[in-house]
Amino acid sequence: MNLRAVKAIYMYEMSRFFRTLAQSFISPVISTSLYFVVFGTAIGSRIDQVEGVSYGAFIVPGLIMLSVITQALSNASFGIYFPKFIGTVFELLSAPVNFLEIVAGYVGAAATKALFIGVVILGTASLFVDIHIQHPLAMVAFLLLTCISFALFGFIIGIWAKNFEQLQLIPLLVVTPLVFLGGSFYSISMLPPIWQKITLFNPVVYLISGFRWSFFGTADVPIGLSLLAIAGFMGLCIAAVWWIFRTGWRLRS
Amino acid sequence: MAAVVEIRDLRKTYEGGFQALKGVDLTIEEGEILALLGPNGAGKTTLISTICGLVTPTSGSVTVGGADIVTGYRKARELIGLVPQEISLEPFEKVKDTVRLSQGLWGMKRDDAAIEDVLRKLSLWDKRDARTRELSGGMKRRVMIAKALIHKPRVLFLDEPTAGVDVELRRGMWEVVEELRRDGVTIILTTHYIEEAEAIADRIGVIDAGQLQLVEETGALMARMGQKELRIELHMPLAAIPDALSDYDLELADDGEVLIYRYDTRAERTGITALLNGLQSEGIVLRDLQTRQSSLEEIFVGLVADAQKEDAA
Numbered sequence: 001m002n003l004r005a006v007k008a009i010y011m012y013e014m015s016r017f018f019r020t021l022a023q024s025f026i027s028p029v030i031s032t033s034l035y036f037v038v039f040g041t042a043i044g045s046r047i048d049q050v051e052g053v054s055y056g057a058f059i060v061p062g063l064i065m066l067s068v069i070t071q072a073l074s075n076a077s078f079g080i081y082f083p084k085f086i087g088t089v090f091e092l093l094s095a096p097v098n099f100l101e102i103v104a105g106y107v108g109a110a111a112t113k114a115l116f117i118g119v120v121i122l123g124t125a126s127l128f129v130d131i132h133i134q135h136p137l138a139m140v141a142f143l144l145l146t147c148i149s150f151a152l153f154g155f156i157i158g159i160w161a162k163n164f165e166q167l168q169l170i171p172l173l174v175v176t177p178l179v180f181l182g183g184s185f186y187s188i189s190m191l192p193p194i195w196q197k198i199t200l201f202n203p204v205v206y207l208i209s210g211f212r213w214s215f216f217g218t219a220d221v222p223i224g225l226s227l228l229a230i231a232g233f234m235g236l237c238i239a240a241v242w243w244i245f246r247t248g249w250r251l252r253s
Numbered sequence: 254m255a256a257v258v259e260i261r262d263l264r265k266t267y268e269g270g271f272q273a274l275k276g277v278d279l280t281i282e283e284g285e286i287l288a289l290l291g292p293n294g295a296g297k298t299t300l301i302s303t304i305c306g307l308v309t310p311t312s313g314s315v316t317v318g319g320a321d322i323v324t325g326y327r328k329a330r331e332l333i334g335l336v337p338q339e340i341s342l343e344p345f346e347k348v349k350d351t352v353r354l355s356q357g358l359w360g361m362k363r364d365d366a367a368i369e370d371v372l373r374k375l376s377l378w379d380k381r382d383a384r385t386r387e388l389s390g391g392m393k394r395r396v397m398i399a400k401a402l403i404h405k406p407r408v409l410f411l412d413e414p415t416a417g418v419d420v421e422l423r424r425g426m427w428e429v430v431e432e433l434r435r436d437g438v439t440i441i442l443t444t445h446y447i448e449e450a451e452a453i454a455d456r457i458g459v460i461d462a463g464q465l466q467l468v469e470e471t472g473a474l475m476a477r478m479g480q481k482e483l484r485i486e487l488h489m490p491l492a493a494i495p496d497a498l499s500d501y502d503l504e505l506a507d508d509g510e511v512l513i514y515r516y517d518t519r520a521e522r523t524g525i526t527a528l529l530n531g532l533q534s535e536g537i538v539l540r541d542l543q544t545r546q547s548s549l550e551e552i553f554v555g556l557v558a559d560a561q562k563e564d565a566a
Contacts, residue, residue, distance in 0.1 A: 002327075002360045004357050004360045004361065004362065004363075005357055005358045005359075005360055007357060008353070008354050008356070008357020008358055009354075009357070009358070011357075012346075012350070012353075012354045012357075015346075015350065016345075019345075082343075083343075086341050086342075086343065086344075087337075087339055087341030088341045088342065088343055090307055090335070090337050090341065091354075091355065091358065091400070092358070093306055093307050094305040094306045094307060094330060094333065094335050095330060095355075095358040095359060096326070096327040096328075096330040096331045096358075096359060096360060097358060098327075248309055252306075252307060252308060252309050253267060253268070253307075253308050253309070
C-alpha cells in the first residue's frame with residue numbers, strides 16, 4: 001500500500017479547500033441561517049411540532065443531510081473531473097498507485113470537506129434552536145457513512161462526465177430532488193397515504209430517517225433498514241469504482 | 254550495457270479500430286538516449302503512453318527494469334518518469350506544491366531538500382512560490398520535467414520536449430538532457446526535429462504507421478543511409494543537360510551554371526569518375542566542385558516514402 005500517495009493526494013485536495021477556508025465556512029453558515037429564517041420562522045410558526053419535536057429542530061438533520069450530500073457530491077466529482085479536464089490525470093495513471101489509493105485520497109478529501117460543512121451547519125443551527133442528540137454515536141456513524149458514500153458517488157460522476165454540463169446533470173436533476181423529496185423538511189407521515197408508499201422508493205428517505213432517529217429517536221422507517229440502505233449504496237459505489245479502475249473506463253484508452 | 258526497457262511485439266488497436274502499434278520490438282539500453290522520429294500519427298505517443306501506463310496494450314509485453322508494466326506495474330512505474338507532450342498543470346497551484354504531489358505519488362517521503370535540488374537544477378527555484386499559471390511556456394515545461402524527475406527515475410520519457418519551444422530554450426533543454434545522461438538516466442524522447450535527434454541522441458528509431466522502421470546508432474545511420482550531392486559549377490551555363498549524360502541523375506540549377514549530381518555513398522560505384530569523363534568529352538569546362546552529405550531529415554523523408562510505397566504495393 002502506497003500510503004504516501006494517499007496522503008499526497010489527500011493533502012493536495014485539501015489545500016484547495018484551505019485556500020478558500022473563509023468561503024467554505026461562511027457560505028454554509030449563511031445558507032443555514034436563511035433556511036432557518038424561511039423554513040423555521042415562516043413555516044415553523046404555522047407548524048407547531050412534528051412528532052413531538054419543534055419544527056425548527058426537526059429540520060436540522062435534513063438540513064445537514066442536504067448540504068453534506070450536495071457538498072460530498074460536488075467536491076468529489078469536481079476533484080477527479082478537473083484533472084481529467086486539464087490533463088493532469090496522466091500523472092495519476094502513470095504513478096505507482098492502485099485504485100484504492102487514488103480513491104482513498106480523493107474520496108477521503110471530499111468526505112472530509114463535506115463533514116466539515118455538516119459540523120458547521122450543526123453549530124449554526126444550535127444557535128437558532130435547542131438540539132439534543134439522543135444517539136451521538138449513531139449520528140456520527142450516519143454522517144460519516146453519508147459523507148463517504150456520496151463522495152464515492154461523486155467520484156464516479158466525475159469520471160463518467162465528459163463535460164461540465166454532465167458533471168452537474170445528476171446532482172441537479174436526480175440527487176437534489178431526491179433529497180428535497182426525501183423528507184428533509186417534513187415527516188413522511190404528513191404525506192397523503194399514496195405518496196407515503198411511493199416515497200419509500202426514494203433511497204434518500206432511509207438516510208434522512210436514520211439520521212433524524214439519531215437526533216430525536218423517531219423515524220419514518222426502521223433504523224435497521226436505514227443502515228442497510230446506506231451500506232448497500234456504499235457497496236454499490238465501491239463495486240462501480242472497482243470496475244472503473246479494472247477496465248480503465250473513461251480513464252485509460 | 255544492460256537492457257532497461259524491453260518491448261516485445263507490442264500492439265495497440267484503439268476502440269474505433271485504429272491500429273496505432275503493429276507489433277513493435279525494441280530494446281533500450283541503460284544510460285542511452287534514444288530518439289524516436291516519425292510523422293504525426295505514427296504511433297510515437299501511443300508507444301510511450303503504453304509503456305507509462307496511460308494506454309492499455311492490446312497484446313505484447315513491455316518490461317522496465319525487469320518488471321512487467323501490467324503485472325508488475327508498481328515496480329515498473331517507480332522507475333519511470335514521464336513528461337508528456339501537452340503541458341498540463343493545475344493553474345492555481347504553486348510550483349513547489351505540484352512537485353511535492355509528484356514526490357508523494359511516487360511513494361517518496363516528503364523531502365523539501367530534494368524539491369529544492371530539482372528546482373534549482375531546472376532554474377525554477379526563484380519561482381517556487383509562483384502559481385503555475387503565472388509562468389511562461391518554457392518554465393511550465395520545466396515544471397513538468399521537475400515533476401517527472403523528483404522521484405529520480407532511471408528511465409525518462411520526453412514526448413516532444415521541444416515542440417513549440419524557441420531555439421534558445423531548445424538548447425537549454427538539450428543541456429538538461431545531457432546532464433541527466435551524465436547522471437546515468439536513460440532517456441527516450443520523441444521529436445519532429447531531426448536536428449534534435451542528430452544533436453543529442455545515441456540511437457535513432459524511425460517509427461511510421463505503427464511500426465518501427467529501423468533503429469540505429471545516429472552516426473552509423475547517417476553514414477549508412479547518407480545520400481551525397483555533388484555540385485558542379487560550370488564555366489559556361491548550359492541550356493539543357495546533354496543527351497550523352499542523360500543516364501545520370503542530374504539537375505541543372507542557378508540558370509544552368511550549376512549541375513547537381515545525387516549519388517548513394519553505399520553504392521559500390523558512385524559513378525563520379527564516369528560522369529567527369531563524360532563532361533570532359535562533351536567539352537564542358539568546370540569551375541568548382543562541392544560535395545554535401547544529406548541531412549537526417551532527407552534520410553527520414555526518403556524512408557517514410559519508401560515505407561508508404563511498400564504499403565501501397
